[in-house]
Amino acid sequence: MTGTPRIVVPPSRQVLADGVYEQIRAVIMNHGLEPGARANIEELARELDVSGTPVREALARLESEGLVSRLPLRGYRVTELLTRKEVEDIYGLRLLLEPPSAEAAARAMTPTFATALEEELATCPAAPAGSTYEGYKALTAHDARLHELILRIADNHAIEQAFTRTHCHLHFFRLSYNQPFGEQTITEHRAIVSALAAGKPTAARAAMTHHLETARDRLLSRF
Numbered sequence: 001m002t003g004t005p006r007i008v009v010p011p012s013r014q015v016l017a018d019g020v021y022e023q024i025r026a027v028i029m030n031h032g033l034e035p036g037a038r039a040n041i042e043e044l045a046r047e048l049d050v051s052g053t054p055v056r057e058a059l060a061r062l063e064s065e066g067l068v069s070r071l072p073l074r075g076y077r078v079t080e081l082l083t084r085k086e087v088e089d090i091y092g093l094r095l096l097l098e099p100p101s102a103e104a105a106a107r108a109m110t111p112t113f114a115t116a117l118e119e120e121l122a123t124c125p126a127a128p129a130g131s132t133y134e135g136y137k138a139l140t141a142h143d144a145r146l147h148e149l150i151l152r153i154a155d156n157h158a159i160e161q162a163f164t165r166t167h168c169h170l171h172f173f174r175l176s177y178n179q180p181f182g183e184q185t186i187t188e189h190r191a192i193v194s195a196l197a198a199g200k201p202t203a204a205r206a207a208m209t210h211h212l213e214t215a216r217d218r219l220l221s222r223f
């Protein structure tokens with residue numbers, strides 16, 4: 001950041017905080033800070049040419065996503081990657097929650113919900129190339145939003161919260177991303193959305209089960 005010309009009008013505090021958060025998140029997702037490494041507030045502030053405050057705020061947000069953990073009196077540490085067992089456990093939870101929710105969402109389908117699902121699909125029409133966070137982060141965010149939207153349509157707040165708390169999209173993509181992985185994801189999402197939009201509960205449930213099982217197996221093959 002050294003040498004960057006100072007802009008005349010300073011960015012708002014929130015814009016700065018979001019930018020610092022995104023930058024540190026990208027460093028962790030790209031393994032610029034390795035799993036287990038210390039995330040030193042002063043060092044990060046120096047590298048990003050900002051004060052300690054936005055860095056502290058960013059680390060607190062990243063802690064809530066499980067990307068860093070707090071060390072008592074010693075700042076933060078980057079969390080380890082998910083283990084094979086943890087991946088299996090999270091998919092076990094998702095397979096309990098999401099296929100019945102897809103079925104419920106199909107029963108609750110309205111033209112407005114169908115449009116919302118189609119619009120969400122349109123935000124990520126193609127799989128990003130490469131394997132860096134900058135490339136795949138749009139797909140990560142879309143994947144999380146689509147699954148959350150289906151749970152919202154199914155209208156069970158407790159299930160939606162249990163799913164959101166896993167931050168599983170972030171952690172799965174942190175383990176592994178490549179373009180074929182992205183293409184398969186998008187194809188499977190289309191199948192889920194077309195069953196939902198057609199108001200077909202059994203087909204929606206089956207498409208969600210298929211998506212979760214194949215996504216799980218794709219990820220487990222990386223271990």
Ligand SMILES: [Zn+2]
Nearest residue numbers: 143147185189
């Ligand atoms: Zn998905």
